[in-house]
Amino acid sequence: MNKTENLYQILESNEKFVAQELYQDYQTDKFPDKRMVILTCMDTRLVDLLERAMGITQGHAKIIKSAGAQVHHPFGSVMHSILIAIHMLEADEVLVVGHHDCGMQSVGKEIFVEKMLQRGISEKTIHMMEHAGIDLHVWLKNFDNVYDSVRDSVSVIVNHPFLAEAKIPVHGLVIDPSTGKLELVVNGYEYSDR
Numbered sequence: 001m002n003k004t005e006n007l008y009q010i011l012e013s014n015e016k017f018v019a020q021e022l023y024q025d026y027q028t029d030k031f032p033d034k035r036m037v038i039l040t041c042m043d044t045r046l047v048d049l050l051e052r053a054m055g056i057t058q059g060h061a062k063i064i065k066s067a068g069a070q071v072h073h074p075f076g077s078v079m080h081s082i083l084i085a086i087h088m089l090e091a092d093e094v095l096v097v098g099h100h101d102c103g104m105q106s107v108g109k110e111i112f113v114e115k116m117l118q119r120g121i122s123e124k125t126i127h128m129m130e131h132a133g134i135d136l137h138v139w140l141k142n143f144d145n146v147y148d149s150v151r152d153s154v155s156v157i158v159n160h161p162f163l164a165e166a167k168i169p170v171h172g173l174v175i176d177p178s179t180g181k182l183e184l185v186v187n188g189y190e191y192s193d194r
């Protein structure tokens with residue numbers, strides 16, 4: 001067992017965390033105190049920065065992370081989580097937070113295929129999936145403009161058949177991953193009942 005490997009380091013940290021009862025600082029329930037759900041990107045720079053820059057902490061919000069803060073499919077897993085947060089877990093507001101310099105801005109089909117080949121995925125498999133109907137250009141859903149991407153995610157959420165009539169405010173924002181500065185792109189209060 002190599003003690004420097006991430007998994008073993010995590011298990012070791014966890015043992016200490018539990019033994020020292022550090023969890024006592026984190027007692028809350030599954031309902032978001034600020035009744036909101038945030039969809040943001042999985043970018044490493046946003047870990048902790050996003051919450052601190054937005055003035056929120058543990059217990060305040062449901063946080064969903066996907067590459068590029070995108071909603072790929074109206075009945076896919078990201079939308080599923082948003083719908084569960086709203087209808088089952090008392091969230092009644094959504095914030096989509098994209099960011100500048102997002103990795104999804106440079107994920108083209110060619111580079112993605114090249115990286116898969118380097119990892120040992122065979123051309124045969126890639127061709128097979130393309131023949132099966134996976135159009136990588138469409139599936140990757142990379143974007144050039146983060147503002148358009150945020151507006152697109154907001155639009156999918158706000159117009160969702162399981163949400164539209166509930167008139168839930170859905171806001172769009174862009175965060176700077178270096179400074180944490182937020183820009184408001186869509187103010188959901190302007191077209192909701194709130």
Ligand SMILES: [Zn+2]
Nearest residue numbers: 041043102103
């Ligand atoms: Zn990103």
